Amino acid sequence: MTENDNVWQRDEVDSPCLRICVIHPDAKICIGCHRTSEEIAKWSKYSHSERREIMDKLPGRVKLLRKRRGRRKALALRNK
Numbered sequence: 001m002t003e004n005d006n007v008w009q010r011d012e013v014d015s016p017c018l019r020i021c022v023i024h025p026d027a028k029i030c031i032g033c034h035r036t037s038e039e040i041a042k043w044s045k046y047s048h049s050e051r052r053e054i055m056d057k058l059p060g061r062v063k064l065l066r067k068r069r070g071r072r073k074a075l076a077l078r079n080k
Contacts, residue, residue: 013051015043016058027064034061 017040020032029036035043039054046054 013048013055016055024065027061029061029064031065034058034065 016033016035018032020030021040022031023029023037024031030040033040035054035058043051
């Protein structure tokens with residue numbers, strides 16, 4: 001490796017984007033990467049530590065996308 005090879009190496013947090021860019025209507029996060037639309041829009045402006053902080057939060061957001069169970073039953077009871 002030459003000294004010039006280091007020019008292409010960057011100490012940045014990669015984007016978690018999976019190219020499944022759909023904002024969930026209830027959770028208000030992307031169903032692919034689990035970031036908010038604001039986080040996606042500002043990603044390139046965030047510092048390394050801000051990106052790392054967001055990345056650390058993403059696994060906990062998965063549960064926001066799970067379907068609620070019992071929807072049909074709730075609708076049936078409401079319509080009685």
